[in-house]
Amino acid sequence: MKMVRCRICGEVYLGSETPSHCPFCGAHREYLVSSEEYPADINDVQLTETERADLETSIELERSNTRFYLGMAQHKEEPVLSSAYKRLSKIEAEHCELFCKLVNIDEPDDLSAPMEVSDDWCVNIAESVEREKRASSLYRQFAARSTNERIHEVFDAVSAVEADHIEFDGVASAYAGCD
Ligand SMILES: [Fe+2]
Ligand SMILES: [Fe+2]
The missing domain is CATH 2.20.28 (Rubrerythrin, domain 2)
Known part of the structure; x- marks a missing residue:
């Protein structure tokens, strides 16, 4: 072990x-x-104004994505996809928690409240791709303009994770039989 x-x-x-x-x-x-x-x-970092604002934007984004994936996970008629997107919601909640730690604030209290989403898996997966593209490119931008080494490392790492999620959406889309 x-x-x-x-x-x-x-x-x-x-x-x-x-x-x-x-x-x-x-x-x-x-x-x-x-x-x-x-x-x-x-995680004890001295944030610049820009880094703080970027982390606050990121907290909102992760909060929304956590709740969106929880909404997808409610559709249990497709148990494999439901479970996969529940996993994604937990990963996004972990990102939210990390960003909150860096800003030194409590995490939002509605992270476990599912968002109302479409009944159509393909519509939801397409929205997931858009959400992940936005997250991945924003975090790349935030990483590039951060001056603090720790903040740079975190945004760099999380940007790569969101890019992996776009790849996963492709797998899910094929599984669900979307075009
Ligand atoms: Fe995330
Ligand atoms: Fe981790």
């Missing part, structure tokens, strides 16, 4: 092998490190 810690979300993973992605926030393997490589004060 190994114990690795995610430098992005701070969660500890237990298993025999280091996974390809953090099971909690989706960060890539390069961020899964030994606990010594995760300093206790990793």
Whole structure:
């Protein structure tokens, strides 16, 4: 049994092998490190005005995406997709929690409230692609203009996770038989 810690979300993973992605926030393997490589004060950062505003935008975005995926997960007539999007909602909630930690505020209290979504899986998957494209490109932009190393690292890592979700939407779309 190994114990690795995610430098992005701070969660500890237990298993025999280091996974390809953090099971909690989706960060890539390069961020899964030994606990010594995760300093206790990793999220104690001095934010610039721009970094604070960018994190606040990100909190709202993750909050909305968490609730959107929870809405998709309510459609249990398709159990595999329902479960997959429940997983995505948990990953987005993890991102929301991380951004809140960096701003040093409490997380929103409606993260477990599903959003009203379409009954049509294909419509929802298409909306997911749009949401993930927006998130991934915003975070790339936020990473590029951040001056703090930790903020840069976090936006870089999370941008890559949202890009992975676009790829996953392709898999889901084929599974659901969408055009
Ligand atoms: Fe993580
Ligand atoms: Fe996210």
